[in-house]
Amino acid sequence: LAKTTQPISMDSYEGQEVNITCSHNNIATNDYITWYQQFPSQGPRFIIQGYKTKVTNEVASLFIPADRKSSTLSLPRVSLSDTAVYYCLVGDTGGFKTIFGAGTRLFVKA
Amino acid sequence: EAQVTQNPRYLITVTGKKLTVTCSQNMNHEYMSWYRQDPGLGLRQIYYSMNVEVTDKGDVPEGYKVSRKEKRNFPLILESPSPNQTSLYFCASSLVEDTEAFFGQGTRLTVV
Numbered sequence: 627l628a629k630t631t632q633p634i635s636m637d638s639y640e641g642q643e644v645n646i647t648c649s650h651n652n653i654a655t656n657d658y659i660t661w662y663q664q665f666p667s668q669g670p671r672f673i674i675q676g677y678k679t680k681v682t683n684e685v686a687s688l689f690i691p692a693d694r695k696s697s698t699l700s701l702p703r704v705s706l707s708d709t710a711v712y713y714c715l716v717g718d719t720g721g722f723k724t725i726f727g728a729g730t731r732l733f734v735k736a
Numbered sequence: 737e738a739q740v741t742q743n744p745r746y747l748i749t750v751t752g753k754k755l756t757v758t759c760s761q762n763m764n765h766e767y768m769s770w771y772r773q774d775p776g777l778g779l780r781q782i783y784y785s786m787n788v789e790v791t792d793k794g795d796v797p798e799g800y801k802v803s804r805k806e807k808r809n810f811p812l813i814l815e816s817p818s819p820n821q822t823s824l825y826f827c828a829s830s831l832v833e834d835t836e837a838f839f840g841q842g843t844r845l846t847v848v
Binding site: 660662667668669670671672675713725726727728729 | 740771776778779780781795824826828836837838839840841842844
């Protein structure tokens with residue numbers, strides 16, 4: 627399982643775009659990159675998953691460069707309710723047998 | 737509504753008193769898993785199951801047991817709980833191995 631490195635915390639203001647970068651230098655050919663969001667005392671919630679290039683859904687975009695050694699989760703126009711911990715996972719599963727690290731604690735201010 | 741349901745949500749118990757935390761999913765998922773979450777340590781996998789009667793250890797299985805007799809249920813059993821098992825526990829399920837995992841609301845266990 628590839629080890630990931632993310633910033634421990636980030637601050638932002640409402641309405642701004644937030645980019646959280648995850649480093650995964652040892653990503654394997656079969657590995658996906660998956661991001662989860664977790665609010666205090668709640669279970670993690672799937673945000674987005676990708677393999678290469680760019681993936682976009684209704685809540686976020688995921689940018690993956692050609693070498694796949696890093697990825698960036700982009701949250702457009704964050705609101706106070708986006709304050710949460712964001713986990714970057716790398717593995718050949720979508721969240722199974724995958725290591726959840728410490729994540730990035732995002733704090734959105736008014 | 738598609739969901740993973742854990743019970744109880746909160747539990748305080750005494751050292752050595754056997755307990756079971758139930759987990760049930762209504763999505764016909766093959767894969768189910770248990771995690772514990774402790775401050776500063778993130779989520780750590782305890783056990784997982786790939787199908788009925790198929791289970792395997794995760795990263796921190798000591799002191800826990802599981803069973804998967806039915807596809808929808810995956811109970812976590814603590815035969816003799818100890819204070820170091822005080823934690824927030826999450827059950828998760830996914831359709832197959834490489835799809836998104838759905839998590840329950842969590843069970844906060846305190847062992848005194």
